[in-house]
Amino acid sequence: MMEASPQYLLFSCLLICCITTEVSAVHLTVSPSRSQFFEFESVTLICEDENRSDGWTVRSNTTRGVGKRCGDEWGEAAGSTCNITLFTFDTGLYWCESGSSNSSCSSSSSCSSSSCSIQLSVSGSVILQSPVLPVMEGDDVTLSCRARNPTHNLPAAFYKDGSFIGDGSAGSMTLLHVSSSDEGLYKCSISGSGESPSSRVSVKASNSTVSD
Structure with missing residues (x-):
């Protein structure tokens, strides 16, 4: 049997989260509020939770890697906020995850503590x-x-x-x-x-x- 790729497992887990959770405990906001940016523009990603203001981190699935947290080779983290100066290889999925979550998304418990993902695209023209x-x-x-x-x-x-x-x-x-x-x-x-x-x-x- 062919082994599923990490990208496929991550996408499947995020999809299950979005389908099974009517109201996510946390949601990711983008400032400025759009999904496409020019290269070298700055963007702020904020994990907002009605129950607590901190304890979340922004993760991404881009060509930099799968499940990498803000501050780990990309972005600058400040609590549950992530500031990024964008490059074309920052195109990909972004989501919030609690500190107790497993970034490999290998269990259902990690999905239940994650927000649904947002696709950001970066262009030079x-x-x-x-x-x-x-x-x-x-x-x-x-x-x-x-x-x-x-x-x-x-x-x-x-x-x-x-x-x-x-x-x-x-x-x-x-x-x-x-x-x-x-x-x-x-x-x-x-x-x-x-x-x-x-x-x-x-x-x-x-x-x-x-x-x-």
Whole structure:
């Protein structure tokens, strides 16, 4: 039997956590609140817990390694906060884990003390500014395409799941009254500057649409 890779085990554990835990004890916030960044930008990741303000650490799954904690070869840790100056190889998954958790994610107990993960992407040329967390059904969502060194305002082309969905004047497009059909992987491109990575837009049902 083929042995599962560490990356596969980690992803499976995080997925089980997200599916089985209706309300996570801790959640990861990103400041500024977006999922894509230019290389050399700074970002702050904060583990927030309703029950206690400390005792959590930020871990990542990137090309630097699997399950490495903030302050171990990447980032600067200050309690449950992690400050990062980003490089392209910092693209990957980030999540919070309690000090008692097993970073290898080899048991169900370590999953129950972890937050669900957030995907961050780092680009040297073009980024798509989109919500890093799920948006509420019925809300309007604005996607913005930015080039690192724009010479002038150019229309940006937007794509969902690899298919062209339209041009945005001044580099922006608004999705009106989003629903589950708007969920997917979005990216954008600017002529002469390049293409952004893809980021997922997720939509959660509003309370008024949840059946008993």
